[in-house]
Amino acid sequence: xxxxxxxxxxDRRMFLKGAAATAPAVAIATSTGLGITDAWxxxxxxxxxxxxxxxxxxxxxxxPHDFLGDSYYITAVKPWDDKAAKDPALKALISxxxxxxxxxxxxxxxxxxxQVAWENDRVALLQKIExxxxxxxxxxxxxxxxxxxxxxxxxxxxxxxxAEHGGYIKRGFADIDWLPKx
Amino acid sequence: xxxxxxxxxxxxxxxxxxxxxxTLGNELAQKGVKVVxxxxxxxxxNQDFINDEWDSFSQLAWSDMRTTSGSWRxxxxxxxxxxxxxxxxxxxxxHWAGASLRFDEHEFKIKSAYGGIPGANxxxxxxxxxxxxxxxxxxxxxxxxxxxxGIPGLPGNNNFKxxxxxxxxxxxxxxxxxxMAINSEPRDGRGSCQQIGFCFQGCKSGAKWSTLYTEIPxxxxxxxxxxxxxxxxxxxxxDQSGKVTGVVYADASGAMQRQKARVVAxxxxxxxxxxxxxxxxxxxxxxxxxxxxxxVGRNYMRxxxxxxxxxxxxxxxxxxxxxxxxxxxxxxxxxxxxxFVGGYEMETLSLGLPFMAAFLNPGAWxxxxxxAMEGYPRMAGMWLVGEDMPQETxxxxxxxxxxxxxxxxxxxxxxxxxxxxxxxxxxxxKQGAAVYEAVGATVTYPTPPYPSTHNxxxxxxxxxxxxxxxxxxxxxHDIKNLFIxxxxxxxxGAACNPTLTIVSLAIRQxxxxxxxxxxxEI
Numbered sequence: 001x002x003x004x005x006x007x008x009x010x011d012r013r014m015f016l017k018g019a020a021a022t023a024p025a026v027a028i029a030t031s032t033g034l035g036i037t038d039a040w041x042x043x044x045x046x047x048x049x050x051x052x053x054x055x056x057x058x059x060x061x062x063x064p065h066d067f068l069g070d071s072y073y074i075t076a077v078k079p080w081d082d083k084a085a086k087d088p089a090l091k092a093l094i095s096x097x098x099x100x101x102x103x104x105x106x107x108x109x110x111x112x113x114x115q116v117a118w119e120n121d122r123v124a125l126l127q128k129i130e131x132x133x134x135x136x137x138x139x140x141x142x143x144x145x146x147x148x149x150x151x152x153x154x155x156x157x158x159x160x161x162x163a164e165h166g167g168y169i170k171r172g173f174a175d176i177d178w179l180p181k182x
Numbered sequence: 183x184x185x186x187x188x189x190x191x192x193x194x195x196x197x198x199x200x201x202x203x204x205t206l207g208n209e210l211a212q213k214g215v216k217v218v219x220x221x222x223x224x225x226x227x228n229q230d231f232i233n234d235e236w237d238s239f240s241q242l243a244w245s246d247m248r249t250t251s252g253s254w255r256x257x258x259x260x261x262x263x264x265x266x267x268x269x270x271x272x273x274x275x276x277h278w279a280g281a282s283l284r285f286d287e288h289e290f291k292i293k294s295a296y297g298g299i300p301g302a303n304x305x306x307x308x309x310x311x312x313x314x315x316x317x318x319x320x321x322x323x324x325x326x327x328x329x330x331x332g333i334p335g336l337p338g339n340n341n342f343k344x345x346x347x348x349x350x351x352x353x354x355x356x357x358x359x360x361x362m363a364i365n366s367e368p369r370d371g372r373g374s375c376q377q378i379g380f381c382f383q384g385c386k387s388g389a390k391w392s393t394l395y396t397e398i399p400x401x402x403x404x405x406x407x408x409x410x411x412x413x414x415x416x417x418x419x420x421d422q423s424g425k426v427t428g429v430v431y432a433d434a435s436g437a438m439q440r441q442k443a444r445v446v447a448x449x450x451x452x453x454x455x456x457x458x459x460x461x462x463x464x465x466x467x468x469x470x471x472x473x474x475x476x477x478v479g480r481n482y483m484r485x486x487x488x489x490x491x492x493x494x495x496x497x498x499x500x501x502x503x504x505x506x507x508x509x510x511x512x513x514x515x516x517x518x519x520x521x522f523v524g525g526y527e528m529e530t531l532s533l534g535l536p537f538m539a540a541f542l543n544p545g546a547w548x549x550x551x552x553x554a555m556e557g558y559p560r561m562a563g564m565w566l567v568g569e570d571m572p573q574e575t576x577x578x579x580x581x582x583x584x585x586x587x588x589x590x591x592x593x594x595x596x597x598x599x600x601x602x603x604x605x606x607x608x609x610x611x612k613q614g615a616a617v618y619e620a621v622g623a624t625v626t627y628p629t630p631p632y633p634s635t636h637n638x639x640x641x642x643x644x645x646x647x648x649x650x651x652x653x654x655x656x657x658x659h660d661i662k663n664l665f666i667x668x669x670x671x672x673x674x675g676a677a678c679n680p681t682l683t684i685v686s687l688a689i690r691q692x693x694x695x696x697x698x699x700x701x702x703e704i
Contacts, residue, residue: 001497004559062547065556123548139547147539148236157559158535161233163386167376173503176340178496179347179621
């Protein structure tokens with residue numbers, strides 16, 4: 001069978017303060033060899049860096065895929081900053097939602113959400129706020145903004161658009177080789 | 183290409199250009215009848231289709247506001263998207279899977295076959311399979327359905343091979359790559375299937391039959407058919423004698439136009455068609471056009487559906503190749519011993535990663551969900567599609583509050599599963615899982631229904647005017663020059679995919695309309 005190369009072309013994708021907004025942060029980061037820092041969150045204009053980092057942690061906890069680096073989740077959460085700038089109601093929803101989540105974390109663990117050490121404990125906090133409009137908005141957006149990234153698809157063994165490659169008629173539409181004889 | 187005057191009262195106006203409207207338009211044009219098709223959506227040719235699920239959804243799907251209610255899970259998960267259908271020239275034949283099956287004999291007479299089912303509003307169709315057979319044959323030839331007319335079946339893809347191997351182990355007998363209106367070899371000026379996948383996103387190669395590039399250009403070539411894209415019909419008008427006289431529609435610029443007509447045929451899919459009749463209420467017809475029975479909008483059917491996805495130890499890559507070229511038909515029979523009447527088909531189905539995330543278990547999150555997603559390349563999938571019970575209370579009505587941009591009330595879709603639907607789904611989930619477990623599935627996922635792709639029954643045919651909206655030719659009982667030409671005329675839904683029957687009825691209806699026009703009956 002023709003298997004998919006799951007190695008990421010984006011493993012070394014990194015985010016530098018200030019660069020992402022205008023230019024190929026990826027290229028710069030790759031060429032300088034720097035690792036991912038928290039700088040990406042400092043680019044946020046409407047939401048605070050702390051709120052952005054909470055959203056990132058939430059994103060990882062809602063859809064945890066350990067083989068995906070933070071860069072994919074950052075790509076998924078960053079648009080909320082722009083959206084919040086254009087939509088005061090969304091800004092309030094996120095700000096209030098993050099505050100409540102931190103409150104729940106503080107009540108139970110004496111630290112804000114991002115500092116709760118175990119995923120299971122953070123998931124329990126998310127379950128408490130699951131019915132809220134905040135959680136539903138975050139989850140509903142994420143299921144698209146994470147899984148609809150073309151860079152994510154090969155990591156899951158999905159090949160995306162096929163017509164320009166002539167379809168699969170010569171590329172393994174019927175190449176399964178492990179089934180018992182019918 | 184024809185261009186007819188707005189004041190030409192000799193034309194047949196067809197609302198919608200899909201399986202019903204597009205076919206009817208071409209058939210009438212071939213017979214020399216002048217036809218104007220008003221299509222709400224744009225004309226998008228197949229080279230412009232997109233192999234990307236969300237981008238394609240934005241390009242093709244009917245996303246105008248609708249509301250929902252009822253206990254079906256779609257109302258909870260996708261409250262403004264009760265149906266996944268297309269707003270473009272070609273209608274839902276742009277995104278349909280191509281499965282083209284005939285009804286069984288008993289499925290035309292469900293009242294006789296099933297008897298009294300509490301809560302269900304059963305009647306027999308006013309036509310029989312024997313009457314439909316010649317029309318089915320014409321439709322299969324027109325559409326180039328595989329395994330008919332000497333056309334070979336499509337080759338099976340990986341997803342089919344998994345299903346087939348499991349089905350054989352379970353002892354199922356009728357298992358093959360389907361009767362598909364997708365060319366397995368070049369035919370009718372179109373090439374053969376390139377196994378692209380993305381059948382639901384519009385077939386870029388044109389191997390799959392769609393009215394967009396078969397019926398419509400053929401009709402246009404006669405000089406008798408004009409298609410006006412971007413034309414949303416708002417209201418059907420009538421005179422003092424109660425005959426319809428034309429339609430008011432918003433053109434592509436949003437300006438209101440009035441097209442006169444000798445005959446109006448409604449083919450806007452089972453949600454928009456009853457909406458249009460209801461929105462056309464007048465002092466003479468206060469409950470909407472053709473609604474003396476009170477049945478307009480009622481008996482909404484959307485098929486018992488569900489999916490089973492299964493994960494294996496090794497790769498499947500189910501998304502490669504024709505999406506639905508694979509079927510197990512053994513459960514399609516009516517065998518009440520299983521605990522329900524009617525039957526269901528099991529058909530191969532795959533989703534790309536983005537739609538799998540959205541539809542595998544809507545709303546789910548956390549490790550159980552992401553573990554399932556990580557099995558994606560090792561997944562096989564099938565769709566379960568079976569007959570659902572018509573119920574009077576499953577219904578398309580006008581939303582009391584929400585209006586569209588033209589000020590017309592939007593459609594509100596109410597649906598509750600009938601106990602028979604639930605029993606059938608439970609059975610189908612078990613059998614679907616068993617098929618995959620027979621060949622080593624490590625996990626199976628009983629996946630809930632998607633927004634409805636098969637919408638049927640809301641202007642149903644009936645022998646007696648009090649039981650339904652139209653007669654055996656789709657002609658409304660109340661208004662002789664008003665016709666129903668889409669799946670909304672279905673009296674029952676049957677187990678199988680509806681398009682072949684819609685097309686067959688449209689061919690038959692064209693014969694009837696042309697004859698009646700010639701005889702000056704309409």
